[in-house]
Amino acid sequence: MMINQNIAGLPSWDQTIAMTLQVISERDLWKRNDLRKVVADQFNLPEKTRNRTYPNNPDVPIVESRIGWTLSDLAIGGLITRPHRGVYQITDLGSQMLSKYGKHLTRNEVYQLPLFQEHQREVEERRSRKATMSQASENTTNDPEDIFNLLAQKTKDYNIEVTTKLRQQIIDSDPVFFEHLVVKLLSKMGYKGPNGSATVTPISNDGGIDGIINQDPLGTSTVYLQAKRYSKDNTVQRPQIQSFYGALQGKGAQRGVFITTSRFSPSAADYARRFSIVLIDGLTLTDLMLEYEVGVQVKHDYKLYEIDDDFFNLD
CATH class of the missing domain: 1.10.10 (Arc Repressor Mutant, subunit A)
Incomplete structure (x- = not known):
């Protein structure tokens, strides 16, 4: 042809x-x-x-x-x-x-x-979530600041596409894989601490808890996780947060993180705030994965140079 x-x-x-x-x-x-x-x-x-x-x-x-x-x-x-x-x-x-x-x-x-x-x-x-995102000028010049801003804007646009595709790939993955993913992400975010431990609980006996992160070897400070790999239109409702809170109470826990690939209803978010449960929805999840480089890798680095004035300073 x-x-x-x-x-x-x-x-x-x-x-x-x-x-x-x-x-x-x-x-x-x-x-x-x-x-x-x-x-x-x-x-x-x-x-x-x-x-x-x-x-x-x-x-x-x-x-x-x-x-x-x-x-x-x-x-x-x-x-x-x-x-x-x-x-x-x-x-x-x-x-x-x-x-x-x-x-x-x-x-x-x-x-x-x-x-x-x-x-x-x-x-x-x-x-629209990134309200602080700077708008690139339509009439850019060779001014270094213009070039830097344009490059930053284009990079953000590219990464938005990556996070959107990343979310769908997670939704298409296995639920157990998702549990391991969130435990790894929160560990990289610093929840585990330098000498702590992070584990995914067995499916047959999780008691409403999908992951446990101990911030120190003795387990004196523990974070409990629940991970729900839902389709985008399957919103997490208040009863699911209440159930997670009940599981936390059963552990005598004070700290919980509920992560989903979808989103939370207003009533679910309100209930979580009242009991200090951290919520991470699908959009935030994939933004964090890029920030902490979990499930992604750097495709390319661009170097912008400036003159080193100290090099030419003979004094």
């Missing part, structure tokens, strides 16, 4: 969407790296164009990087799924969309899907 390419000689975003979904449909399961390479090869690009890379990411060809973002969009829209880490599979919806649009499938159709719309609403909610 002849492919119209963009100015750089590479397939456009729309063209990678149709081709990627077509290739995925030809096999039951695909490993991510294999899939990117096979899709890229379908475009029959000249070797120099096929291997072109970004200066700050020389290990991955641009076309494969673009396909990686396409996979992300297809997964958000529900056209493909990830049954295992780094493995992709087409869904019934993906097969239907491919049958309907074929090579004419574009991001416009993907972006109109209900799951993608839900994703965008969450992105906007995260942005």
Whole structure:
């Protein structure tokens, strides 16, 4: 098939969407790296164009990087799924969309899907939560302050996308995995202390407590956790907080943290405040995971230099 390419000689975003979904449909399961390479090869690009890379990411060809973002969009829209880490599979919806649009499938159709719309609403909610986020100027100059602010803004926008996708990946994970995740996160946040311990309680005998963090070896200061891996629309209600408080009372505990991938109702939040229970909802959870680098890794560091005046000071 002849492919119209963009100015750089590479397939456009729309063209990678149709081709990627077509290739995925030809096999039951695909490993991510294999899939990117096979899709890229379908475009029959000249070797120099096929291997072109970004200066700050020389290990991955641009076309494969673009396909990686396409996979992300297809997964958000529900056209493909990830049954295992780094493995992709087409869904019934993906097969239907491919049958309907074929090579004419574009991001416009993907972006109109209900799951993608839900994703965008969450992105906007995260942005609105960050009320202190500075607004990048539309008319930036080469002034160092303008460049710094623009870079900071773009980084925040990128990380909002990462946290939104991260939340969905957690929701799709195993409940026991989620319990281990929150124990690790709170440990990295300093709840465990330098010589403390952190454990996930056995499923068969948790008594309403999913995790226990001792801040010292003797366990004189203990934090009890409850972790609920809920879908985004399954709001935690007051009775669930009351039940957790009852479990805390049974332990004679004074400190509790309730973590969910969804959100808390106003009455649940009010009850938690009255009894000093810390609440962490899905948006806050993934923000903290980025802050403490749990389940994520740094993709790239940018260095901004300034002149070292002391170096030129001969006095």
